[in-house]
Structure formats: C-alpha cells, structure tokens
Amino acid sequence: MSAPANIDAPTRDGVGDSPQRPDGIGKVTGEFAYASDLWHDDMLWGATLRSPHPYARIRSIDISAALAHPGVYAVLTHEDVPGAKYYGLDHVDQPVLAIDTVRYQGEPVALVAAEHPEIARRALAKIEVSYDVLEPLTDPRKAAFDATAPALHEHGNIVRHQPVRFGKISEGQRAAEVVVRGEYQVGMQDQAFLGPEAGLAVPTEDGGIELYVATQWMHVDLRQIAPCLALPEDKVRMTLSGVGGAFGAREDLSMQVHAAMLALHTGKPIKIVYNREESFFGHVHRHPALMRYEHGAWRDGTLVYAKAEIILDGGAYTSSTMNVVANAASLGVGPYSVPHIEIDTYGVYTNNPPCGAMRGFGAVQACYGYESQMDRLAAELDMHPLEVRRINAISQGSVLANGQVVDTPAPLAEMLDRLAATPQPEPADQTDIRNLPGGAANTTHGEGVRRGIGYGVGLKNICFSEGADDYSTARVRLAAVGGEPTALVHTAAAEVGQGLVTLQGQIVRTELGIERVVIAPADTQIGDAGSTSASRQSYMTGGAVKVACEAVREMIFERAADQFGVPADELSLAGGKIVAQCAGVLAALADFLGTEPIEAVREFHHRPTQRMDPVTGQGDSHTQLALCVHRAVVDVDVELGLLKVVELAAVQDVGKVLHRNSLEGQIHGGTAQGLGLAVLEEIQVVDGLIRNPSFTDYLIPTILDMPPMRLDILENPDPHAPYGLRGAGEPPTLSSTPAIAAAIRDATGLPLTRVPIGPEDIIHSVK
C-alpha cells in the first residue's frame, strides 16, 4: 500500500522535515542519562584487571590478597565464568577472561566487585598474575605470509583471504599503455566516542539478569552473553541505556558479561564504567592497512586493469575482520569501471590491539588506496584529477569488482561535475593568525604557507552484505490518549546519537497522519533490529516502522470500511482524521479508536544478497551502494609541517532527504572523522603496546581544525529502499581522507603515502 494519496493537511514534522530531536534538550543541558550515569541502590562497582603484555602465557593467578581487601565482594577469573568461556561477534574465539594465554595488551584477566570504584582499583593492584612473556607477533605482513611466525590461533594467522578475479588480468596488463604503482598505509584509528563503555547488571529473583548497557546491537550481544552466563536468552533481559556515540566500537562486547558474572556471583547490582584510558583498551579499533596497488590505463585515461594486495591487521581476535575483509575486497577498486581486476585482501591475527568495526568498515582503507592511485594516474597522464575520475566513473548499469551490476542511480560523473563547479574559497586572510596553520599558536604569519587542492571519491555498501539475513522489527500501537491519536513505537534499534528516534516519529506522522508519537525504550522484549551500523537503521528500522504503520493503517481502513460503508481503497489518514475521497472527513481517529488500540508488529527485510565466491570474489554481495565525493582545500606550512584545512566541499547522493539537519550533521561528522584519519588520529602501537591511550595524545579534530563545509545533496531515489533513501552516515568518512591527503600532496609536491600525515612526514620528506 502506498502512502496516503489524498492529504489535505500535510502532517507537520513528517518525513522530509527537520523536527527537533526528542532527546535533544536533555543532551544539550546535560540532563540526559548516559550509561555512565546509571545508578542502583545497593550496587557494587566492577573493575577489570587487564594484561600489561601483548603476548604471554599465564602461569598463575593469585587472588587471595585482593579478596581479603576490605570492601571487596568478589574477585573472579576464567574459572568463574558460568558457561561458555569464549564469545565472538562472527566467530567464537575471544575468552571472557584470559585462560592460559593473553594475546593483546589490555586483554581482561580478572574482575573485582567492590563497594567503591577506588576500592575496586586498589584490589585490582593486589591480584598477582605470573606471566611468561612471549615475543609478540606485530607485523601483519609477517602474519599473512611468513610460515615461521608463531600461530596465534589454531587455524593459523589468516582470518580471511578474499580474492577478487574479474576479467583477465594478463589481458589488461598487455593492453595498458601506462602503469602506476603505489604502496599505501593507513594507521590505526579509534572511534573515540565520548561516552565510555558503561552499564549496569541487576540480578533478578528468577536467577536471571537485567542488563542496561550502551551498545549498538542488543540482540547480537544477547546471543553472546547468554551462553557465557549459562542462562537461556529469555533470562537475560537487555535495555538500551544512553549511548554516547558508537561508530562501530560498541559492536563487540565490552563489560556486558563481566558485569553480569559479578552480579550473579554477588547477588547485587553491578555497575562498570571504563575511564578514557581503559576505553582505549576496551574496544576494537579501525584496521590498519598495508596496501599495494597497480593500475594500468590507456593514454586517454581509460582504466584497463587494477591489481591490489590489501593486508588488514585484525589484531588478537576475529571480531568483524571477516566482513571488513569482504568490504575492502569487493570495493577495492572503488566506483570505477575496470575491465580486469585482481585483488587479494587478507585479514590477519597479530598481537596488536583487536580491530573490528569502525564507520566505513574496510571501505575506508581501500578508498585511500584507490584514490591515491587515481591521483597518481592523473599526474602520470598530466590530466586533471577530476577528469581521470570522470572518464572511469561508474553509472547505473556498470559492473563492480564483485561482478555486481549497479541497478540503481549512481550519477558519479554528474557529482564530479557539480564538485568542479563549486566555487573555490578565497585566499586566507593572513591578518588573523587563526586562519593560518598553527592558528592561535602563532607559528606563521604567512611564511612557508602553500595552498593545495585535492579530491576524493568513495563507494560504500549500505546494510549487511554477503547473504546476511538482514532485518529489523517494529511494533506500532495506535491508541487514543487524552483525546489525541497517539502512536507508540517499539523497536530494539539502538539510538547512538544518529537521530533514529527522531526519524521513527517522522515516519509515523507521515504514514498515519497524526502528530503525537512516543518512542518506547529499546529493549529485547521485541524482535531483533540488527545493528546500528552499516548506515542501515534509517533503511532497516525505518523500513520496519513504515511497514508496521502500513499494517496499522490497513487495519484502520478495513474497520472503517465496514463501519462507514466506504471502500477501503478510497480512505486516507490526515490531520488525525479518517478521510474518504468523496465524502470527506469520516471520523476523528481518536473517536474512531475509542478504547480499542490498533497494533501491528512487522519485520522488514532488504532484498537478499550473495556471499562472495571464495576463489573469484564474484557475487551480488551488496544490497545498496552509496557515493560521496569531496574536495579539500588545505594550507600547509611546508617549513613546519603544520596545516589548516581551509574548506571541505562534498556532493553526496542520499536518495531522499529524510531530515536535513540530521543528514547534514552526518555528512559534517563523517567528513570530520575522515579529516581525523587524514591528519591527526592514530593509536600509536609499538611492539604491541599502545603509546597514547588518552585524549591528550590521541588527537581528534576540534572545531578549529574542522573547516566550514559546502554541501550539495542529491536525491536520486533507490526504488528498493523505503522512501527511496540511501544510507548516508558512512560515505563521507571514506572520501574526505584521500581528498585531504591529495591536497597536502598538491601543496607540498610530496608522495605522502601513509595516513595520518603528521608534521614530520612533511618536514623530513622535504629535506
């Protein structure tokens, strides 16, 4: 059934408007309760002892002194895990608490519950763990290819090798008139959400657990938590707590099983909150990448082949490495038509910090590689960087590296033209040092400053790929409350800051023609909503809310058709009323509903996808693809290596604008995170040890680092998606990084193959 055809009074704050967030004022005024604010009378504080070594055997653990510490209620080790000792997102390989081996610095070894967090910390210091320290395996290339390297897991050190074979590479190599090669590296980025890992576990009288946590996907948590606690899933009741950002870092479990174990053991509520330093050890990061690319083209710029080797360092455990590998492989040449492709993507185990999901998910790393190559090709051919991209741009009907035909609009050439037509920013006003590299730190008054311009193009898959049964569930209940038709929306979808709670209300208003919508707390008392990741919740949970609303509407129309003797297909909902095509208003919805609410629960599935063939990488593995392009203008102080990103312009096709404010926030935020990867953000790991686990030394962009943006948002609808929408959160994260790197190369003339680019990369290359 389509949306109401006959709306005399369009609904306010529906799809396409920009209503205020329901949680906005609370968040701005500091009254919103985040997971770290949770409180329960009689609760204890949990704390985690972590390994100081990246790789060691555990000889013994002595908890006696810690247990004797006054105020301590429990000290637990792997022996106390009630059920399964291992868990994992896609592959069960991570110990709840280390058993005989630690494989990364920060791996949880023991837990303490105490009446005060300070007491818990002091007790942790009294746990004596005796380690046999081993030589860590920290080189991902060695992990991938050196058979003499120690095997960190039973099946070796390769998590997944995904080849892509498309066309015939030897033909491409014969036909190529020019060849460009490059080796590129991406450092380890952190999601750097502001609300650290936190939650509260409350034991229940029936022997179960209530868990209030900040997570991205409660049902996948539940499927991992319940076996470890030896409880059936219905005895683990999860409720989403206030989530302060996620960006992928909350896909894996952190404190969930630990708090629940301590709660079951002590019979008391347990709160665990990581501090910032612990947070750096408490979640996975973005995979660092080592990439080798080779592109062949004709002299006119037409690509004839591409060859790539991409090694992604997954660290100590599997996490989501398998799917990150699939993305880097299937999107490894980006949104370009290439007749012959050979890609080998490897995800490997090392003793570095575990890596998993982060905004962009494998596509970010590959994008930096292929876009650096496009610039290299343009330079080799003496062409404009936009021209070489335009010549090879995909469009609807093109074939991607995995053999998948792009069957929805993909107007990349038009997007590049629009970017080219975007006005350039003025030269910096050098009379105000805040406009210059270094800003108020007064490092230049214009000396050494050169301007560069760079471009980036990114292609991101939206929703789960490779045959995942990707769906979401929504319950919509329409009732008369205080004389007003009021809808209650219930899902398990995680609001992590992105604005899904706002969108759910907009969809209901549009579909049911009412104003009042209440969003129920997200919990596991309803079916799975899937993860708040892969830019998928507007599509999937938005889709589920839409189909649930449609079901409710249909029930209303059936009942109204009976009652008023009007055909159901002549009815519509508007302004809180049931309206017939000819007869006009039949009834106010509130009166019509009376004391009988109408409710529907519906699942929404996207069209099926296929696994990539393990040998050829071929298969229609993605359900939707999204494009974003960026232009970066950067002023570089080439003598000091400091820089100022002057402006970022973006063109993105979102299918349909659902909430312009939110959408622009996503593009700004994604672009800023890409800026961070380009010039600031890196977890520095030496010999498996993190050197900068703090916001003092892990630098994320401030408002003075992030420039104003020009946005050009296109709406070419995807007919398969609700309202024609296209997931929008991740694509800008891909393309801003290579655009900024290209601008710095343009300003300095340096090759700069590794991101993030720091001052020393610029200075020491100049010399």
Added chain:
Amino acid sequence: MEFYRPTSWREALEIRAAQPDALPITGGTDVMVELNFDRARPAALLDLTGVPEITGWSEREGQIQIGASMSYTAIIAELADRLPCLALAARTVGSPQIRNRGTAAGNLGAGSPAGDSHPPLLATGAKVHLESVRGSRELSIDQFYLGVKRTALEPDELIRSIEVPAARGPQQFAKIGTRNAMVIAVCSFAIALDAGSRTVGTGLGSAAPTPRQATDAQDFLAEALPWADRDPLAEELANRFGELVAAAAVPIDDVRGSARYRRHALAVLARRTLGWAWEEYRCA
C-alpha cells in the same frame, strides 16, 4: 583524603607547614587529571581558591606581580599590553574552560617542561615569590626548574606570585602543536627584546628536561642586532640565531614528536619570531 580550604594566606602557609604532603590546587587542570587517572594519590589537597591575597595582579616600578590564582583568561584580558609574550602563551593553553581555571603559578608548581607559561617567563627574566611560615624568598625563574616535574619549591613553601617586568620591547611566543587548538606543546619558543638595555631574552619549552633559555643565542643576538641603525634583519643573522636556539635544545623522542623535529621546529620558530619582533622594533 583530607581537603583543606584556607581563607587567608597565613592559614594556607600554616596548613602547608603542618602537612607538607598536602598538594596545592587552584585551577586543578593538572591535579585533577592526575587524580582521575589514579596517577597521584596525595594525602590531602590544599585548595587555594579561597585565599584573597593571591588573586589578581598589581604593578610596582615596572614590575607586574601576578597572583598565584590569577587565571590565564584574566592574564589575556588584563595584561596583554604589559606582558604580550605571556598573554600570547596564555592564549594557546587548552580550551576556554581550561584557561578560565588554569594559572601560570600552577604551571610552575607542576613543573612540566611542556607548560606554556615557562618560555615567556624565561624570556622576560621573571622572578618567583615563594613563601612559607619560615619566611619568604625570591628566585630567578631559571633557578626554579630542577628537572622533569621537579622544582625548587620546598615541601613547606607555596608560590605566592610571579613577578614579570612590563615589556621593554617587542615580544613573541610561538608553539608547535599537532592540532590547531587544545594541544600540549611539541615544542615552544619565546623571545623578548629589551630595547633599553639592547638585550634579548629567550625561553624554550618541551625542548629539554626543564624549560630553559638559549643563552648563547641571546648573547649572539644582543651583540649582532643593528639596534641603532634598525636595519632590516639579515637572513644569515636570523639563520644563525635559529641554529643557536636549536643547539640549546636537548629534546627527546616521544609520542608527540621526535627530537629531530623539535630541533628543526625550534630553529624555524626562532627565526620567524625574531623576524616579527625585529619588524616591530624597527617600526616603533
């Protein structure tokens, strides 16, 4: 943990004498970070924000007395004309919230070589007024720093004020950070020209175990600058000054930057800040 909040300077000194392991705190922008991360567990805190005698500033015979609890924000708002170098440095400290709380005396108390106040205080020849129940003493700023996070402050002493001469010529400060705001110095440099005595002061931050002056560079410049003729700055002179400043540094490799980069950047900053200061001198 004990928490003391004296309401007079005398009371503060008495508490300090009675409990030398009480950690003085004003803005708390260093101390609270240490406590939050459990890196420091002082037996007590001595909160000086209730002591009226150490707020604000005063001027006597061309010397500015900066009270120990005067914030960076106040320094920027009230002393940018008299102490341009210190005000420039204060502008680079943290965020507006940090500048509202943090103090230059706190920078001295913490003794971190990265503190932004140190280079201007060194370049301008500041003095530190220390007091205890035993009496008071005055230390030249270059005597104050003993090592990484070690200072000449005795266990029973408190910093009462910092005395800085009002500018007697152009001053500049520049700081390298890898982000354009809210960043700890990779290295920093201050220069103060004294037009009256025709001398030069310098200060280097994050360049050695303690903040320090580049005395050879100062001496060279005082001698070599065309004070009387006010000629444009010769390139070789600026380069030589940069080299001497870099030579005065004993930097380390750490997570924020390499020793090699620090030396290079100090030379560039020294050249540039000298150029700006000299232009101002010529045009004055």
